[in-house]
Amino acid sequence: MPFGEMTITLHDVAVLLGIPVGGDMVVGNESVKAQLCEMLRVEQLNERSKPSLKSGGLVCAEAMQQVGRFRERDSEVWMFLTCLLGTTLFVDRSGDRAQVWPLQFLGDTRRVRKYSWGSATLAYLYRQLGMASRADCKGMGGCLTLLQSWIYEYFPCLRDQKLGTRGLVCGEPFAKKWEGVRIGGGAQLMNERLDHYRRVLDNMTDEFVFWCPFGPRPGAMVSRSLYSGVIRCMSVEEMYDPSRCLRQFGYV
Known part of the structure; x- marks a missing residue:
């Protein structure tokens, strides 16, 4: 920003998405696609009704059509969670496919909560933001729900003037405040x-930023957000350094 650095923090992930930022890193083997597909028990389905596994991952629409046809309950749960993660937290630019690597963390559904899905989501989004900043890039992956809701919380001047927020039920993630927001229009609009937002960003001062939208002491609310080091999502490694954005933690 014209007045310094800002970023999405682990605290923002925990509050906006309501997923854990503490726990084991999401690191595994990305080259075991055949074994992971075996976990889905797709061989139990009729050959013509198998969900397609293309180079980009599992085709979600076809996969979800098979839920309810499996002989084993675990297979249905794995299929559903794989599609869920692939279309929310770890979205790629294909638009219709989910990577199968999360399956290795879903084999025992009782252990799903032990992983730091929040830090993995943030690492993956950091990498996607870096790729999207290149001149030849025409699309972006990652958890755009996190990115968009973060923008609305910290930059009130970038919200659509007609935008209204919905009330939250206790315990709901803050991103649900912006549920139902749609931005449409033709290419010219x-x-x-885009030109308007660029002008706003170029001329923005720190007075236009809501620095601590979730409370005066974010680090105390989510202690993991003050962690400094590497965050990972499989082979993606990104640095996380809260000392570069201290104002977001209520410090000078």
């Missing part, structure tokens, strides 16, 4: 919005 989108270009006008």
Whole structure:
């Protein structure tokens, strides 16, 4: 920003998405696609009704059509969770496929909570943001729900003036405040919005930022957010350094 650095923190992930940022890192083997597919028991389905596994991953629409046809309950749960993670937290640019690597962490559904899904989501989004900043990039993956809701919380001036928030039930993730928000329009209108947002960002001062939207002491609320080091999502490794954005933690 014109006045310094800002970033999405682990505290933001925990509050906006309501997923754990503490626990074991999501690190495994990305080259075991055949074995992971075996976990889905797809061989129990009729050959013509098998979910397609293309180079980009599992085709979600076809996969979800098979839920309810498995002989084993675990297979249905694995299929559902794989599609869920692939279309929310770890979205790629294909738009219709989910990677199968999360399966290795879902084999025992009782252990799903022990992993730091929040830090993995943030690492994956950091990498996608870096790739999207290149001049030849035409799309972006990652958890865009996290990115968009983070923008709305910290930058009120970037919200649509007609935008209204919904009330939250106790315990709901803050991202649900912005549920149902849709931004449409043709190419010309989108270009006008883009020019407008660029001007706003270029001329923005720190007075236009809501520095601590979730409370005065974010580090005390989510102690893991003050962690400094590497966060990982499989082979993706990204540095996480809260000392570079101290104002987001209530410090000078």
